[in-house]
Amino acid sequence: MPDAEALIDAPNPSLQTILEKRFAGDWAAVESLCLTSLAHDPANAEVAWQLAGAQWRRHAPAAAENTMRGAHALNPGNANIVAAMAQFVAEQGRYGEAQRLYERALKLDPGATTPAVDLAEIELRNGDWRRGWARYEARLGRADRAHNSIVSIMARVAPHWAGQSLEGRTLLVYSEQGNGDDLQMARLLPALAARVQHEGGRMVLACRQALHALFSRHFAPCVEIETQAYAQHGTPDYCLPIMSVPLMLRLKPDDVRGTPYLAADASRVEAWRALVHARTPRRDALQIGLVWRGDSKHRRDAQRSMDLETLDALFSVPNVVFHPLTPGGAALPASVAHCDLTHHYQLGFDDVAAHVSTLDAIVTIDSAPLHLGGALGVPVYAMLDHVSQWAWGSAEKQRWYDSVTLFRQPRPGDWQPVVARVAQALHALASARA
Template structure:
């Protein structure tokens, strides 16, 4: 901030308060003095003329600790100078600086664009970033091209263009855009990751691996690179370094808070190989239900290793999974439901995979979970198994909060095509899908909704084991079906989760799963056709058996 020339002008008063605010923020941003100065700054801003207000906001934007203040001032500027495109631009830009997926940014930038597209050279680039955050990829593409028209050597524009192309399943164009960004700026912050992800989309796994390893060597503390590197290594069966690099997942906001809560709020240190003689090690589930079902197979071996080290294992389990997991929990392992009791050390379940060396030789593909035989028999009666028709448990979408849910889910048109398979009764185990199932039934499709009755995973497991087979997309149901050994057709998008590896039809994790993967990114037509073909063969066999 510049030094005030006189103490009596609105600008000099604002600058003086801003300097005090910056100093207070650097010392303690939560101090009451900081908030008093912030209020004073807003009041003084109201007296600053339009021609002076916006340059002052831009100066404050460059002060890291003052970015939230800059956003508030920019929002105030849009109230005072609603006709000024640059005020709206600064509001949108400061919102993006604070959070790349800010809901405030897009509307503000569009307002700026509607008033004056030339409000700032970087306005198209900011619009592209906001469109990317909102998954409006065609609009992001157009904004990137406008930015490149203005600044042909904008590496940022090419990097965002790579994301826009990838979001539209235009993999080769995405690769070309990311490579263009790196040609302009070899040290670009985001382009290496965008290129690596696009190379994975293209199944150029070796090229992606080389790029990620080269980048992490230059940026050893960049978890944004280390996490996809770990995922790719696990996809390719490079177990030790893959499991180790997966610790970078705790850079993600939700998981970071979970780790901080245990280590700082509960005062339990993360286990890093310390002696366990006479001590307790708390192991907890930090991932979703599907990953928990996947990794629980290792719990008995983990307990054995902890026991050999003289320690005692305490297992923190999600409530809905307790009855499903209970038979797998060793007798000397203490079960703690939904939260982890005070222990000497803690560690997430996945984090034990690296120190204990889990890999191919500890990766059983056979069933390791299962429901009670009597419950399975009861479900067979309820489903009508054996009546001459093929009875298939079905999921076509997962948790809508999952970042890839729109990519991994079967679109409605393809779902209806699948449901049209003759002599097949589909049993929906999708939660919260009753309204859609009712609509599908009204259209004449043979689908039954069991979602409201499936209150826990052990009940769902019994249904999956009772059915003739399972058809699912990449959801927790896929993991549950594989864990109980149910014959399963897994419909995957072209790349899908790293868990499903780099093979086309089989996975080392589950012997009972056959993968039906997209031949082309974003195209489900071939997946549905092959799934229907397999179901038709099974349906004919079911009809023959009943005669």
């Protein structure tokens, strides 16, 4: 890192240059450019935020916190800076302090969306679901939401359902966020459908194409949202995003059960079992599903994903064949026994469900296959970053899936202990099978 004198003498980089490096994912360059810029203009809150973001993505949330505290000293009373401080405090697992900072940011700017949603996730993490689910509705009020986003489109289709009578009316429940969120919340759809029916109404589920074949076997009527197939059921009277279902059911932590609630298609399972048997390089080995990277557009993908080199301890476990579960990802090295069948996924998650139902277990980061495996009752070893999604709390216990075991980073960015423990778990699984 350049010294302070060199920073002062260097030309002040423009914000555009910094943003170009950010969009390229060159976080080291972003950090260097921001330090140079702040040496010229220490009170520039936007550059401080870019610096903190780069530090966070490089697994240094404490440095990011310090950066924003410095910005706060020079820009007191700025709600965005206080919210940023809260974010990086939360990323270190100091949830009580982060909650107080978020509350302070919302006092400064009561209409702010992001700190309200982040505060809601802390409340949900801590089990305060009465406040958390209600506050989580703030996500729907984003002023910068794209015109073609699903929430924006559905707002033009029908008004948001807030508990009005459904007698003689149709409620359209729709996919809103990631596939993992849909899989997690699908457990609640039968209860909501029963309520709608009891009130004399009708519920239609509109899900993403990737989930349609799987969901349509469990919930009816179920249509693909991308093709606007919900129109075949007439114009709905109300719409409800699936992440609002817990609020409408007044869901409490004790209401959640970890038993499986989805099942793969039996005929597809048999076809996938034959395919795995024919293609695996070792039929006598453990067959383990593997996910090590998620969607790069995810807000916390830098925290939850890892490089292949990080998995060396896992790849050293003998008598294991790994099955990548995400199409289009980096290929596993030839030195690792593996069987990539993702090009056979024709029906989205219905094929993934059948595939993993033939495997001995899944090893995955915090992504959709974690929720899929748990919903199916397949053994899952979940490799979590230090903070991870709110649903996983702050320890290594969770209520959502009986078949899921959590392995959490002891500190931000430290995957080595996690991978080592999962490798031990695979050793134990192989021994038990033997």
